[in-house]
Amino acid sequence: MELWERSATLELLDGLLGECARGGGRVAVVAGEAGIGKSVLVNEFARRCGARARVLWGGCDRLVTPRALGPLHDIGRQTGGVLAERLGAGAAQEEIFAASLEELSGATGAPVELAGATRGSVAMSGPEAVGGSVAAGGRAAAGGSAVVNWSGAANWSASVAPTRRVPPVVVVEDAHWADEATLDWLVWLGRRIGRLPALLVVTYRDDEVGAEHPIRGALAALPSAIVRRVRLRPLSYGCVTELVRRAGRDPATVHRLTGGNPLLVTELLASEGPAVPATVQDLILDRLCSLPEPARELARLVSVLPTRADAAVVAGAADLVETCVDAGVLVPSGDGVAFRHELLRSAVEESLSPARRAAAHRRVLGVLARTPGVDPGRLVHHALNARDEAAVLRYGQLAGIGAARQGAHREAAAHYRAAVEHAGGLPAERRAELLEAYAEQAYLAGLAEEALRARQAALELREAEGRAGPVGENLRWISRLAWWAGRREQAWEAAARLVTVLEDGDPQLAMAYSNQSQLHMAAHHLDEAVAWGERARELADRLGDVAASVHAEINVSTARLVRGKAGAPAALRAAHERAEAAGLADHAARALVVLATGPVQLAEYGVAAARSKRPWPTPPAATSTAMFSTCSACGPWCGWRAATGTARWPTPRRRWPSR
Ligand SMILES: Nc1ncnc2c1ncn2[C@@H]1O[C@H](COP(=O)(O)OP(=O)(O)OP(=O)(O)O)[C@@H](O)[C@H]1O
Ligand SMILES: [Mg+2]
Structure with missing residues (x-):
């Protein structure tokens, strides 16, 4: 197809590829509204790369809750090897990230896989001659008539598979729909790609992301020296x-x-007749009207699948698919079909009556639930829209577990949230467990209020059960979360109840004492913080409770740090190491946070700045983003974030609890 007014951007991307080939990785961020031409641009770029690059494609989809690491799964299907193996095994986030890097580092010498081949191959008319010339009037002539969606491009680039060493080009499309773990990965990769001969191209709709959208923080965390941002403009x-x-x-x-x-x-321009339809919806519905009813029904069914319909969904309807493709309503995509554009798809979906829409989602759910390898997040999406409560509960839990394992805590919380809403029929104990899992993920995603509500609901169920242990566990969390949410009284009340609920000798009692210490420390009652902390540590050591012992040590040392005691930083470092060795990610991270932000609280910016230059351990992934957001206290001092290197630091949302 002919690309209008994009030759300068194509040249820019081409220049970046040249820089990568010379050894320094680059990141291109392509932004613009829906339909502005981001996808056709990167498709054309990929086509022009030809044998000079190995193009790997990943896309994010508009699901109610995004698939965890969706683009990496797409890429893993193209690379195979260790990345696919790690993803398939449900490995932890760090291992998957490392495998992706390994894949990109080694990719320069690897024979190129048929990108997209596992998505099924759709007949394409390419490849055309590589390196289209720039036509007069600033238009890039890009011959050929290939389908211009991302999976189509994968097929096209595959057909010019290079045999010599080439740099990888990783395209991540529609990052405005990315899940939390994918954003983590983008930052993680972006911070390392400078040392690889690789190009990362990210597209997103910048007009649909507000100031608080997580992609903003992710893009800001990329090293600016190697990032080029391009905003596509409307046609002149x-x-x-x-x-x-x-x-x-x-x-x-x-x-x-x-x-x-x-x-x-x-x-x-493609619509017929002199009258100009007023909206895209009119355009597409008008086109649907030209189809016989069975084909129209198929198009309606396809419209409820974000991005594209899998082969299984349209199986047995080859004639109808062909009719829709011939009429220009659908295009082949991967092993299935899609609307020519997401805007057109959603226009059709939104035109359906609620009953018809729910029925279509139900039908899709039935098919996908029987199809192996479908991400449970997609099943939740269709279950919710089909208003199938049992399926939301079933797949919500599954998707929550999977997303949590991959570090997509925001998405895990969303899946659990959906499951909890439909969990009325579960026995009380199972419901309480579900609420607790939900609360944990909400906490890790920095959603303190939400986690607090879930903990309160769990507490009610646990109280009815009458077991002190689970009651105590929820009270302790309520105390912590209420403090974060700015509800001091509730925090103190829960902390006090916690100590009375637990019997003498209860294994949780040490943590209950330490919780008191933590509250006092946060409230700047330093004497009480030390007294409760020492009591907690003494009991914890007697009971062999490492978690409570480290927790208490951090509280005591924090109080001492604030008092300016010389040994406090060393004690916090030791606590960090002890926590890490015991696999207590959250406690380990808390020690780091105190070390880093403590001097800032004391306005000792010189100390803080010096500390930021030291090599810091990598903060663990399974740690609340809310805890790290205390960095907002740093104000202009952000060196710590940079010094700690690998984590994606969230946009600061809350301040260090005032004392
Ligand atoms: N520069 C261009 N020249 C000619 N046609 C274009 C150009 N840009 C976009 N188009 C047309 O607009 C359609 C939509 O473009 P594309 O899918 O690339 O948009 P997008 O920015 O990726 O949108 P979304 O954010 O929804 O993914 C293309 O299929 C093509 O028909
Ligand atoms: Mg697009």
Whole structure:
């Protein structure tokens, strides 16, 4: 297809690839509204790369809750090898990330896989000659008629498989829909890619992400020296005028209706008749009307599947698929079919009546639930839209467990949230367990209020059960979360109840004391913090409770640090090491946070800055983002984030609890 007004951007990407080939990895961030041409741009770039690069594709989908590490799963299917193996084995996040790096580092000498081959191969008309010339009027001539969605491009790039050493180009499409773990990976990879001969290309809709959207923090955390940002502009009035004149339409009207958005321009020009349809929805529904009813029904079914419909969904309907493809309503995509554009798909889905929409989701759910290898997050999406409560509960729990394991805590919390809402029929103990798992993920995602509500609901169930242990566990969390949420009274009340609920000799009693110490420490009652902390540590050591002992040590040392005691930093370092050795990620991280932010609290910026230059251990992934967001106390001092290196630090949301 002919690409309008994108030759400068293609040249820029080409230049970045050249820099990568010379040894220094680069990141290109391509932004712009829906339909502006991000996907066709990267597809054309991939086509032009030809044998000069190995292009790997990953895409994010618009699901109610995104698939955990969705793009990496796409990429793993193309690379095979250790990455696919780690993903398939459900390995922990760090192992999967390491495998991706291994894949990219070794990829320069590897024979190129048929990218997208595992998605099934769709007949394509490419490849065309590589390296299209730049046509007059600033348009890049890109011959051929390949399908211009990302899976299609994968097939195309595969067909020019290189045999010599080439740099990998990793394309991650639609990152505005990325799950938390994928954003972590993007930052993780972005911070290392400078040392690889590799290019990372990320596309996203910048007009749909507000100031608080997590992608903003992720993009900000990429090393700016190797990042190039490109914002795609609408087509100029001159370009629209020329195109419209060719089609015998009124340029002013077309430009006014489309704002120069290439998708809308293309759709308008493809529509028949003199009247210009007012919206894309009119456009696509108009096109649907030309189909016989069974084909229209198939298109409606496909419309409820974000991104594309799997082969299994359209199995047995080859004739109807062909009718839709011939009418330009659907295009082949991977092993299935898709709408030509996400906007068109959602326009059709939104046009369905609620009952019809739910029925379509139910049908899709039935098929996908029987299809091996489907991400449970996708099943939750269809179950929710089908209003199938039992399925939401079943797949919500499964998806929550999977997302949590991969470090996508925000998504894990969302899945559990959905499951909890439909858990009324579960026995009380199972419901309490579900609420506790939900609360843990919400806490790790920094959603203190939400975690607090879940803990309170769990507490009620546990109280009815009458077992002190689980009651105590929830009370302790309520105390901590209530403090974070700014509800001091509730925090103190829960802490006091916790100590009375647990009998003498209860294994949790040491942690209950330490919780008191922590509250006092946070409230700047330093004497009480030390007294409760020492009592906790003494009991914990007697009971062999390492977690409580380390927790108490951190509280005591923090109080001493604030008092300016010389040995406090060393004690915190020792506590960190002890916690890490015992696999207590959260406690280990807390020690680090105190070490890093303590001097800032005391306004000792010189000490803080010096500390930030030391090599810091990697903060564990399974740690609450809310805890790290205490970094907002640093104000202008952000060296610690940079010094700690690998983690994606969240946009600060809350301040260090005031004392
Ligand atoms: N520069 C261009 N020249 C010609 N046609 C274009 C251009 N850019 C986009 N189009 C047309 O617009 C359609 C939508 O483009 P594309 O899918 O790349 O948009 P997008 O920015 O990726 O949107 P989304 O955010 O929804 O993924 C293309 O299929 C193509 O028909
Ligand atoms: Mg796109």
